Amino acid sequence: MLWALGDDRTRRIIERAHERAIAKVLRWLEDEVTETRWSSGRGRAKTSAVVVAAFRHFDNRDGFPLLHDHCLVLNRVQRLDADGEPVRGALDTYRLYRNVVAAGTLYILAMTTEACEELGLATVSREVTPGLRPVMEIASVDSELIDWTSIRRRRIGDVLEGLTYKYAEKHGRLPGEILSVSIGPLGDGTKGVAATSGLPGRRALRWSKNVSLLSRC
Numbered sequence: 001m002l003w004a005l006g007d008d009r010t011r012r013i014i015e016r017a018h019e020r021a022i023a024k025v026l027r028w029l030e031d032e033v034t035e036t037r038w039s040s041g042r043g044r045a046k047t048s049a050v051v052v053a054a055f056r057h058f059d060n061r062d063g064f065p066l067l068h069d070h071c072l073v074l075n076r077v078q079r080l081d082a083d084g085e086p087v088r089g090a091l092d093t094y095r096l097y098r099n100v101v102a103a104g105t106l107y108i109l110a111m112t113t114e115a116c117e118e119l120g121l122a123t124v125s126r127e128v129t130p131g132l133r134p135v136m137e138i139a140s141v142d143s144e145l146i147d148w149t150s151i152r153r154r155r156i157g158d159v160l161e162g163l164t165y166k167y168a169e170k171h172g173r174l175p176g177e178i179l180s181v182s183i184g185p186l187g188d189g190t191k192g193v194a195a196t197s198g199l200p201g202r203r204a205l206r207w208s209k210n211v212s213l214l215s216r217c
Helices: 008-033 093-098 100-119 143-148 151-171 177-183 200-216
Strands: 035-038 043-046 052-059 065-073 077-080 086-091 123-126 135-138
Touching: 008 065, 008 093, 008 100, 035 077, 035 086, 043 077, 086 093, 093 100, 100 135
Parallel strands: none
Antiparallel strands: 035 043, 052 065, 077 086, 123 135
């Protein structure tokens, strides 16, 4: 919301922090996580780099403001064979899956730290899903505005509550954080309509008008 309704300087700072945070996460994945595998996993080796294509989006499926990038990682990496010759193989995607929560946490920490330092703001923890770790939000952004943009989050939350109950009933315990993250997006298959029209500036004007209407309610 701060990015969507802020002035040009605020948006530039947040976009720059967003881009640097993504780059930091990708470097961490390359340095600490990514490996190639062959011979049904019997052979493993560190990879020197991964190929990533990033696609910038400015809103969510329901047309609400949400600056984010989709990073598509190519499942082909290079290693050196026993003779020191470069060969290509598959990426060990299971290692990426195991570190998805850590990668997301690193992104949020890097992005919010830089943005808050540049804008003179602070963060505050906010509980989104009971039983899971709180998320970090910008302290000066009203929670009502955050909830206004989080239609899909609410839909997922409603479905996740039922899935969590069924899981606990079957296994006698609550699902862990990684499992909750993985079953959450499944939900009941509910999807919004992708919003692709309009430039960021036009969208910001539309969002501002919607917030004005919200404040009168």
